[in-house]
Amino acid sequence: MRVGTLLLMFTVLLVVVLVASSIYLNLISKGELVNIGMAVEFNDHSAAAWVALDKGWFKEEGLNVSKLVVFRTGLELATAMAKGDIPVAWVCTSPAILIYSRGTPIKILAMTHLHGYAIVARPEISDVRELSxxxxxxxxPGSPTWLLLKMVIDMYNLSDVEIKKMPPFMxxxxxxxxxxxxxxxxxxxxxxxESKGxxxxxxxQDIWPNMPGSALVVREDFLKGHPDIVLKLIKVTVKSTKYINKNLNESARIVAKRLNVPYDVMLRSMKNLRYTYVIDKDEIQKLINLLVKYGVIN
Structure with a gap:
């Protein structure tokens, strides 16, 4: 899969979504509820989805989330999407690019946040240079946390770092x-x-201030078959993201309850993300280039 082709996926989609949204978004009729299944990651990267569910904004747009599948990692979610099990997802961008490069027809509709990843160590380790x-x-490989670790190893010339593959909770x-x-x-x-010491x-954000985080992604066949639903999903994502930025404390309470995490921990966590729905094609291209550099995609 050519890198230029991957970038075209985002550039063309952005134009299509902007044009379609401006023409049709206000023309969608409010009929009976339409059942829809979707997936999210079990973290606050999917805050836009959690808040929208809590506020009932999907139902306001005529969508009934009849099936919600929660995944522990973006890689697991992306794999399910590649199999065709999931038509709509809030998922980390790099796993989405990974499955697209391997032939899964998907489209990114909107971002949900930037950065939101970190390397955390035992308290006796005080500097990243001590990780050698x-x-x-x-x-x-291909996950944002793996990518961050690879960048840090290169940037700080670390040596003999043993990388153990584990999902976040493990x-x-x-x-x-x-x-x-x-x-x-x-x-x-x-x-x-951090709360545990x-x-x-x-x-x-210390090494990449605008690192793409998660995004609203749909399978291409779903986009072609249900353009009206896709536009509603975009509308809800934009509304929810704006709400989070204006009402972070309340949003943190909602997400904390959904994830069963203490409110103070969730509020601190969400302050470390920049919630946005804007797709920056230059940052996406940088992400693609890094995935190529580290051998995840060709």
């Missing part, structure tokens, strides 16, 4: 029980680890 020769956990447990030295984690797991060594 250490065991660091991360989700699998990485957190392994870190707290001393089985590993550090972990590259997504929020809200970063803030959970672990040390944040570096955040994604």
């Amino acid at each position: 020769g250490k065991v660091v956990a991360s989700s699998g 990485s957190l447990n392994a870190l707290l029980t001393g089985q590993i030295d550090a972990a590259s984690l997504p929020e809200h797991y970063v803030s959970l680890a 672990m040390r944040v060594l570096i955040r994604s």
